[in-house]
Amino acid sequence: MRTRPVRADGLDLFVEAAGSPEHRKEVERYLESMFAAGSMRPEWCFVAEKEDRPLGRVAFWTLPGMEEPLAVVLLDVPWEDGDYVGVGTRLLGDVLNEARGLGAKEIEHVLDTPPMRPQFQHHPEKRVELLESLGFAFRRETARFEWRGGEPLAEPGGLSFRTLEEAGEDAFVDAMRRVSEGTLDREIREEREKLGPQRAAREFFEDARRVKHEPSWWRLAYSGREGDLVGLVMPAEPPAFLTVFYVGVVPEMRGRGYVDDLLAAGTATLLGARAEGEGEKPLRADTDVANAPMAAAFERAGWRRFAGRREYVVELASDPG
Ligand SMILES: CC(C)(COP(=O)(O)OP(=O)(O)OC[C@H]1O[C@@H](n2cnc3c(N)ncnc32)[C@H](O)[C@@H]1OP(=O)(O)O)[C@@H](O)C(=O)NCCC(=O)NCCS
Incomplete structure (x- = not known):
């Protein structure tokens, strides 16, 4: 053989x-x-x-x-x-x-x-x-969500947004670092521990950048009154589907339902992109099964769990021996 x-x-x-x-x-x-x-x-x-x-x-x-x-x-x-x-x-x-x-x-x-x-x-x-x-060793299990049609939740009124182009790359990466703190996602947490928060955020940004998207899709959200950073949403278009690549809320703003606003905004972006493109690409997203607040937010926003995914990883030593 x-x-x-x-x-x-x-x-x-x-x-x-x-x-x-x-x-x-x-x-x-x-x-x-x-x-x-x-x-x-x-x-x-x-x-x-x-x-x-x-x-x-x-x-x-x-x-x-x-x-x-x-x-x-x-x-x-x-x-x-x-x-x-x-x-x-x-x-x-x-x-x-x-x-x-x-x-x-x-x-x-x-x-x-x-x-x-x-x-x-x-x-x-x-x-x-x-x-x-x-x-290969088991690393993480995710729940896979798919948009089931209908209207997205109402676009948030209380937040103001800045696109990646408006905010600038450094501010965006810094926001990614802030929203990743205390994440319940095992992979993001382990990358933070391994590389440090700043480098992990930069690498995550660079990886995301390789996936097709319009810079205007990636947005930082600020609270209406004080203009403090609330979080971010990063929709993207891999070859076979449309996805929310990342969404996050800064630790001091968690527990106020802001994730719903961010997910509504991201879903609306994806539906807009789908309407402009050809074909009917599905809207799909994965979240760590340990990230219960995120999974609940997908359900509330009109996404439904359709599958489970287990991730296995093998480390490759530089010398095969
Ligand atoms: C997941 C996330 C977006 C949820 O945002 P949120 O706006 O706080 O969500 P909710 O307001 O619906 O929170 C629901 C509950 O979960 C709790 N919660 C939210 N995030 C939590 C976290 N990271 N750790 C522990 N509890 C958390 C909230 O405090 C709230 O609790 P309560 O019901 O007792 O008040 C936010 O935790 C986050 O940014 N996490 C880091 C980034 C991340 O994991 N993104 C998803 C990867 S795909």
Whole structure:
């Protein structure tokens, strides 16, 4: 058995492993949109094969503009009737080495329940078993929310807004640092602890910047009377959906329902963008299951939980040993 990148002329082989024709269509569509956005590349799609027969496949994913992969997606090995452990260990082992060679420090893989397009992740227990045997560790569980239509809550009257362009980058990053204090989101908290609040905010901003958005979508909110900073909202448009990338309220303003105003403003921005664009992209957002105030705010604002996502991460030592 060997693992090899398929490159542009061999993508059929990669897609073929998706199973039913309907699944193949979904995978093709997903690859097209990811290639166009710069989140995936044909040479980042790998197959494991034996005597020219494909046994499994997996691909790298990253944020647009980054040279190193951040995650693996579209993982499939013979889950039902084959040596999924043997094939998966070899395939993932090889591509993790490849990721290390490309400069990746860690690689993530997410598992969505229930299985859904385009990954259709059936056999979750077997997937976890395989991931853990390769050194992946559970990091965070999120609830996935989707806008269910209708009118967004009324746009807030009591707040005034400044866009990223009006506020300036430094003020915006500083606001991101302030609203991230005391977050119940495990990933954001751990980044703050690891990098320090200022650097974590800057890196979060730089990551967000790689996701498509209009600068006018990102806004700081101030209280009407004194003009103190209340919080911020950052809508964005990844390839397959529209999202609230980040929303936050400064610690001294929490517990007054300001999140509802920010979410209403962000949702209205996304619906406006969707109305102007083609197609009917869904509005989706993830939040840590531990972030109960955030989840409750999504529900109040007309979003509904439609799935759960578990994130697994493997650290890649610089020396493969
Ligand atoms: C999540 C967040 C936006 C909620 O904003 P908010 O305007 O305070 O929300 P609410 O007013 O609805 O608060 C509801 C309750 O949760 C509490 N609460 C809010 N944030 C809290 C936090 N980080 N830690 C503990 N309790 C919190 C409030 O005090 C309030 O409690 P009460 O009902 O006893 O008064 C805010 O906590 C925040 O900015 N967190 C950091 C950034 C973040 O995690 N963003 C979401 C990531 S996607």
